[in-house]
Amino acid sequence: MNHALETRFVALLLAPLMVVMLLFFLLPAGSIIWTSLHGAKLDPSTYLDLLTSALFHKVLTTTLVIGIQATLVTLVVGYAIAMHLARLSPRHRAVMMIFVMLPFWTSILVKSFAFTIVLGDAGLVNRAIAFVFGNKEPIQMLFNRTGVLLGMLNFLLPFMVLPILSNLMAQDPALARAAQTMGAGPLRIFLRITLPLSLPGVLSGVLMCLSLAIGSYITPALLGGRTDMMLANLVDFYTRQTLDWPAASAIAVILLVITGTIVALLTRVRGGQAEVL
């Protein structure tokens, strides 16, 4: 009796969310799948065409490669930042967190345009390097893979730092002290205790960044070179330039399946391990 009431109560609480999901996610997603199959004709030719399209293969590969590269770069930088933040006093940490969160609060379009000024041939970074090291040739950091990865690092960092940081802070400091009294050095403590314990945080950060990176659109368009086209840019190309909506929808469905798989893995990690966020 009690249990039934509880279920009904939970269902009532979830109802608004269900309506929102239905209206703004399931229905549009359904209509995209419908369009990708040429509506009522249920014609899978678009998918078959994509399988043999050199353009699609190329862009799919670029998307996965950029996604993995961006995630790895973000992991290395993000882990270092999280380690540093975890060791700060709460007051200092609160201040430093603002710097981590700033990119999260700024429009990605504005940031991408601003990167032109920061990373360009005559940009702040190149001028600083020229001033310190006196080299004449500017380092190419814009309109190539480096530009895309730096842009994505800036955008993804909070999504990596937050799960790792909360994990590191949840670790019992007594563990490290115990290891120290047993004679372990800092490197051994990190490799044998801190790192293995933080893996759930790392994994959820990695999966989150990977699914976000794979769906990027503005960053490769504004900061990348001609070979840095990603799936979202291809969707845009078919939607707006050629009005080939079945092709655009089919690519969107494939993108959804890829990120959906990643998110499914993410919930696995969360379910199997301690609460991360």
Place this chain on the structure above:
Amino acid sequence: MTQDTKGTGTNGLNRRSLLIGASVALAAPLVITGRARADTTLTVTCWGGDYRAGVERCFAKPFTEATGIAVRLVDNADLARMKAQVESGRVEWDVFDSVGPQITAGAKDNLWEPVDTKIVDRSDLFAPGGPTYVGTYMFAGGLAFDPKRTPADKAPADFAAFWDVKTYPGRRGLRPRISETLEMALIASGVEPSKLYPLDVERGFAALDKIKPHIKKWIETTPQTVTLVTANELDFTYSYISRVRPAEIGGASIAISTKQTLNSLEYLAVPKGTPNREAAMRYVNFVLKPDRQTAFAEMLFFSPNSKAGLAAASPAARQYMPDLKNPANAVVNDEWWSDNYAKLQKRFTEWLLI
């Protein structure tokens, strides 16, 4: 029906117009209807920034004053959203303002109403457009550079010079769009601007292969064509007089060569199933009036599509309007592109990725 200026229902009586008609009839006693059709608000698409200000001042406001029909401008309208509106039968934009490839793609997809020749007078135009769309003005693309870094005699002034990387060393930018780019490549390879069409696609791609290693950025957004030169990221790029001149006047160190230009038409089209079809046609006709064409061209450095409008433009403004009688200048043929754009743009995008 088309002469009706006071009623609410025009052609194509459907549930929507019936509902609007009914509600207007119910509300009529409450509203003092001093002017004809004061209930109509036309929604017209435009491109933001200075362009929006120009449309507002030269077309929208005077049109409202002359007819009592309010005009609402919306920015960043794209064809995909227009198509979604027409296909779902909920048309919110009454007049669609866009470039050749988009307008002809829309015509192929059957998105536009036929031009109402009883309302729209096209007798005075250089390029009248097609059965479902009307040419409004020309915009000219040419080669932009920073006169401070590269003196005008050291910057490539025509497309052959742009392709000549030995005589004119520098970082170059082009658009990742096949129309205009293919024309430019063909002219650079020696094709007469007046004998471009039908385009020799293979020859064009061969010319593009030559310039490809020297292009630093394929510029996605039009504003970036200006900012990348002023930010010292590019030395020479394809851009538009209507973008470069305002930046130059605003104090930026940028200039554009008018020695050789590619001229494209901008069009207006009225989407199928709009509840304001007749008012929209009247707006299109208003835009074509010579005095409006002159006013718009003087403000934004476009070239009027109206012959009388061009004749009336001041010498100062005409200085920046490309002379179509000059054999170096070419006019982009949108009819040709309407059959070839989708296929060639796909090939071009693949070519860019290799």
